[in-house]
Amino acid sequence: MFLKGIEDLRNIEFARSYLWDCKLEGAPSPFNEWFPADEVSEPVTAIEDGDSMVFDLLTVDFPSKIGRRKMSIKFFDDQWEVLEDYFREWSNSIVDITGGVVPLSEACRQISIAKLTPQRRVRRYSYYWIYPSRAMINALTSANTLKTTNLEFNVAGEKHEPQSLRDLESKLGSRGSNLRIVSSGISEFSNISNIG
Amino acid sequence: MARPTIEGTRQLGDFATTYNWMLTLDVPAGAISFADGGIAEFYSNTDNGVDEVNLRCTSTDLPDKTIEPININIRGFKSKQPGQATYKDSIDLRFVDTVDGLVEAFFSAWVESSWRTSDGYQMSKLGNQGLCTISRLDRQSFNESVNNIWDYILVGAWCSHVTKPTLNSDNGLYEVTATIQMDYFKNLSQNHPAVK
Numbered sequence: 128m129f130l131k132g133i134e135d136l137r138n139i140e141f142a143r144s145y146l147w148d149c150k151l152e153g154a155p156s157p158f159n160e161w162f163p164a165d166e167v168s169e170p171v172t173a174i175e176d177g178d179s180m181v182f183d184l185l186t187v188d189f190p191s192k193i194g195r196r197k198m199s200i201k202f203f204d205d206q207w208e209v210l211e212d213y214f215r216e217w218s219n220s221i222v223d224i225t226g227g228v229v230p231l232s233e234a235c236r237q238i239s240i241a242k243l244t245p246q247r248r249v250r251r252y253s254y255y256w257i258y259p260s261r262a263m264i265n266a267l268t269s270a271n272t273l274k275t276t277n278l279e280f281n282v283a284g285e286k287h288e289p290q291s292l293r294d295l296e297s298k299l300g301s302r303g304s305n306l307r308i309v310s311s312g313i314s315e316f317s318n319i320s321n322i323g
Numbered sequence: 324m325a326r327p328t329i330e331g332t333r334q335l336g337d338f339a340t341t342y343n344w345m346l347t348l349d350v351p352a353g354a355i356s357f358a359d360g361g362i363a364e365f366y367s368n369t370d371n372g373v374d375e376v377n378l379r380c381t382s383t384d385l386p387d388k389t390i391e392p393i394n395i396n397i398r399g400f401k402s403k404q405p406g407q408a409t410y411k412d413s414i415d416l417r418f419v420d421t422v423d424g425l426v427e428a429f430f431s432a433w434v435e436s437s438w439r440t441s442d443g444y445q446m447s448k449l450g451n452q453g454l455c456t457i458s459r460l461d462r463q464s465f466n467e468s469v470n471n472i473w474d475y476i477l478v479g480a481w482c483s484h485v486t487k488p489t490l491n492s493d494n495g496l497y498e499v500t501a502t503i504q505m506d507y508f509k510n511l512s513q514n515h516p517a518v519k
Contacts, residue, residue, distance in 0.1 A: 136395060136402040143393070145407065 146243040149200075152236045155209045162238075163203040163210075165275060169240060169253065170196040170282055196282035198238075198257055203273050211265070214278065218259050234258040235283050256284040339472065343460040346377045346416065348480075350453035354436040354446060355429060379418045379426050381498070383457055386411050386475050386508040414455070414477065414503045419496045430501040433482040455480040455503055472513050479506030 130136075151162045177191025204210045221234045228234075235256035242251045257280035265276065393406040420426040436451040438444075455477040464470045484502040488495070512518045 130398060130400070133400045133402060136397060136400050141393075141395060141404060143406065 140245065143245070146245065146247075148241045148243065150239045150241075152238065153213075155213050157205060158210060162200075163205075164200050165203060166199075166201040167240065168199045169255075170198055170285075196285075197260065198255060198280045198282050199277060200238075200280070201275055201277050203275060211263075211276070214259060214263055218263070221258060231258075231283055238280075252288045254286045254288075255280075255282050257282050337462055339459065340462065343462060343464065344383070345458050345460065346380045346383060347456040347458065348376055348453060349456075350433060351450060354451035354453070355432045375425055376418070376429060379420065380416055381419055382417045384411075384414045384416075385457065386414055386477060386505065388508075410505065410507050412504070413483065414457075414505065416501045416503060418499045418501070420499050426499050426501075427485060427487070430482050430485045430499070434485060437481060437483070452479050452481045454478065455505070470513075471511075474511035476509040476511060477503060477505040478509060480504070 147167070149162045149164050149167060150160065151158070154162055173194040173196050175191050175194040176188045179186055179188050181187075202210065217236065220229065222228050235258050238255050238257055240253045240255070241249045242253070244250050260279045260281045263276065263278050265274070267274070388411070389409045391406045391409055392403040395402045395404065418426040433451070436446045457475045457477075458471040459473040461470045461472050480503050482501050483504045486500040486502070488498050510518045
């Protein structure tokens with residue numbers, strides 16, 4: 128027997144979906160210390176399938192590469208819509224129709240996501256270097272609700288604590304060549320984190 | 324554990340009662356004066372009408388908090404763990420009104436401050452929200468010394484609805500019910516200071 132009975136369940140404190148917090152670099156007051164996100168979809172893994180091999184009657188897919196990593200955030204705003212202004216300014220600073228596009232390192236800003244225990248202690252910080260992707264649209268309605276905005280981001284780099292980046296690199300470096308490419312990519316991300 | 328005896332119960336002292344209580348409303352004066360200047364003048368002369376409202380209050384609900392359970396069901400084994408807290412949606416304060424219509428005027432003005440009928444103007448959150456304190460008293464509190472044995476402090480209180488009675492041919496009083504919304508409540512217990 129794997130699951131012996133109800134006592135096996137009772138011994139576990141299961142994770143909740145609402146025990147998290149987040150902060151966006153450079154966000155204006157009153158959201159400079161905490162970001163009013165309602166929902167965050169956080170990228171965890173993104174291995175893409177590569178070629179398929181057929182062995183007689185058996186077909187096997189081989190892992191190919193790590194795919195694009197995206198994040199989406201659904202958030203509220205205050206009555207002055209300071210976040211709408213913030214994202215507009217951010218987007219305009221990335222692509223200027225007269226001046227071109229800034230380098231990736233200048234386009235990215237850091238979002239920090241803290242995972243909490245039920246006792247409200249941080250068990251892990253995740254840092255992502257992101258920039259807005261696709262369109263940001265205001266959905267204005269006549270409903271008796273708060274204004275919410277969905278925004279997608281491309282993830283250019285990430286770091287997790289308490290697992291250190293060095294530990295991560297050493298683990299990745301000990302494996303095959305493809306993983307070393309990933310490792311070097313992460314090193315590049317760490318350079319981005321040093322900016323500013 | 325022996326069964327209770329009459330001497331045992333006599334040692335317990337005074338029992339708490341349901342009829343020794345008082346209501347304190349700390350409403351921003353601007354919220355009450357918003358709709359009608361005449362009401363503002365009256366309430367400025369009567370400590371913002373706090374005592375007038377308390378004298379006419381006949382009964383009230385008490386706030387409570389529910390921890391919503393999260394049900395875990397894995398292959399027929401069911402367990403529960405505590406989830407989020409939900410505060411009671413609203414509190415109903417019931418009044419008998421006098422012929423000058425003070426209670427209905429007070430709470431109608433407060434409702435109006437959240438949405439002005441003529442043009443939909445809404446006062447700011449801080450401008451129309453107050454503190455509502457329901458105090459349970461001991462039996463010796465009829466004189467100068469008011470002995471609150473337990474205070475329920477409703478934080479972020481605002482009036483969302485005034486329920487009027489049906490006019491009919493019964494031998495009854497004109498009873499008005501004010502529905503008070505709140506963000507949360509605090510317990511202030513004289514004998515149990517640790518209770519929050």
